[in-house]
Amino acid sequence: MTTERKKMWLIILKGFIYVLLSLVLVVLLYWVTAKLSEYIIVNKSFKEATSQDRVKIFVVSNGVHTDIAVPTNHEVCDWRPLLSDGKGLNSKYTAFGWGDKGFYLNTPTWSDLTFSTAFHAMFWKSETAMHVTYYSSLLNEESSSVKGIWITKEQYEKLTITIKNSFQLKDNKPILIHNQAYKGLPNAFYEAQGSYYFLKTCNEWTRQTLQTTGIKTVWWSPFASALIK
16 A cells, blocks of 8 residues: 555544544533533422412423323313314323424334434434324323423413414314324324424423423423423
8 A cells, every 4th residue: 555545544534533523522512511401490480380270281201202291171272173183082181292203203113213314303404293192091190201290271371372383284273194103092293383403302392382381491401301300
């Protein structure tokens, strides 16, 4: 191998190491920022409602992703006429989650996750979807994956408006993505507003929705852990 070729390969090797170290540094900075953000509290003055007309909502986590579960039928909002999939007619609670459309539809289980899907979801602004899940019974708060929160009726009105505004609408109703659902609980997908990228994750949507409602939460939360404490 000539001296010039050795120099060329050395430059390529140095460039590869530089890119690799830069990626590691970005990921580390991302993680550290997320963890530090858990100690910055917003809506500190929030206290759970104690009045008779209070409403109980839930944050539900699978360890990676979070949903917000609300009563399916309440005087503030009856979700059944709005959601056209027809799967939640007898449900007690309806849970809403926002996320990357490609990730949602192409990854029904973690074994289906590919590098290209994950990379695209994190580093490219992409289309989004709302995932709606129906629960036929009351949620178990004793589980480490469920957090119950009592809010006032006025706060619940704000919450429903924020959730509704996350859907794309046609004729004033959310747009159903047909023939798309996960196995297990009754669920459906709808077209959503906004773009998904590494600063605006599914959990950050949950956090922003809670913050808009006036509920105590953290400053930024791309991960689920801070939202279920």
